[in-house]
Amino acid sequence: MTNYNMSRMRSNKLVYGLFISAASVLGVIIVALLIFISQQGLKTFSDVSPFEFFFSSNWSPGADKFGALSFIVGSLAVTLFSIMVGGPLGVLGAIFLAKLAPRWMRNIMQPAINLYMAIPSVVYGFIGITVVVPAVRHIFGVSGGFGIFTASFILSIMILPTVISISADALSAVPQALEEGSIALGATYWQTIWHIVLPTALPGIITGVVLGMARAIGETMAVQMVIGNTPQMAKSLFSPTSTLPSEIVVEMGNTPFGSAWGNSLFLMALVLLLISILMIAIVRKISTYKAVKI
16 A cells, blocks of 8 residues: 555544544534533423423413413414515525526525625614514504514514525526426426426425524524513514513523522423424425425
8 A cells, every 4th residue: 555545544534533523522512402401491390380381371480480381382473474474485585596587696696695694683683673663563553563473574584595595405406307308398487397396396495494494483682672572472463472582581691590480491491492403303304305206
């Protein structure tokens, strides 16, 4: 074996060892995070029954009442409504970007979308509280303007870059031969997109939508600024409420560590983390399937 080949083998082993080390460190951090949050969060059940925590909306730490139902419902409602708006808009934008936009426009839009993803969430929240909240108050004639509707509107804008970027990549990866074959058989270009391109790219599109949902349910600062931060069950889309991340942000700094109040916030973080892990598992499951066999 030559010195060159031996040097390459040593380099490959070194790089392989670095990758294994990095993956191991990341795995240890994730496991440690889960163990720590779980240990603190599950201590809640020594003072609060699981039924009260998950099925009661009475959150009054001063009276030792720790019902988190309103926060869970608020998180799910905000995520659902934001994806109902941002999901279809993102997919339509991805279709235009990947299949309809001319090259010069695509070269402008792609960096713009990447820049769009880098905007801090506090900027969205500031725009929401100064522009969207007064607009909602004026247009719908409601007092305050805070609530699920406003938070969902802001989140639907925030998740657009994620949905557009991932969906556009999935659409661009569809083999050109499928489109050419469909058109050769007499289908119009729109029929080809609807019946061939979209089904083929569906796993990637669903991945983008689910990752958008994961960002929406974990978003903190923007939601905290426009949802009203009231520990009550929302009676309508325009009534103030709170979500798991926003309530944790508001109360964690003033909560004694190890108290029932503090442990309840850790349990809320654990619930949020498990929901995010479930969404990632769904993405991994979806990515193993193909809607159209090639």
